[in-house]
Amino acid sequence: MKPQTAAKKLGIYLPAAPEEFQQSALTHDEFNELQHTPPEWLQELRRTGPHPRPVVAQKLGITIAALKRNDMDKALTTEEIKALLEDQPEWLRKARTALAQQREEQSEGSEG
Structure with a gap:
């Protein structure tokens, strides 16, 4: 899954995500892992933004x-x-x- 698609599905603003997330495609398993056990950066981004x-x-x-x-x-x-x-x-x-x-x-x- 492209980073842009993953960001959209996660409800986050892609340019605010870590560089590693912005530059690499995700497997469906990796995406599911982000949804079910979001790392601190994802939790913080959802909490404080910037939001899309x-x-x-x-x-x-x-x-x-x-x-x-x-x-x-x-x-x-x-x-x-x-x-x-x-x-x-x-x-x-x-x-x-x-x-x-x-x-x-x-x-x-x-x-x-």
Whole structure:
């Protein structure tokens, strides 16, 4: 498995991973080992970031498209995400509300 694929599946930002991880392909057994018993570097990266766009969007409760529209289409640390959530700019409040409404409409549509 290519490092880029492994990073995506692990939910980590590849450029922040150790050089050894970035440069070598993984077998499925090695990948499974990382998932089941993550080394300290992986635990720390998941805890503090920087996080890739899908993780940033999920933690902020918005879509990746909303990140792009607001020039926030970049890796952010956990601390940066917390700061945005604590003092939400207008664009973030609107994006969070829009996604919540969209999800609510989808769940209502699936109940009928």
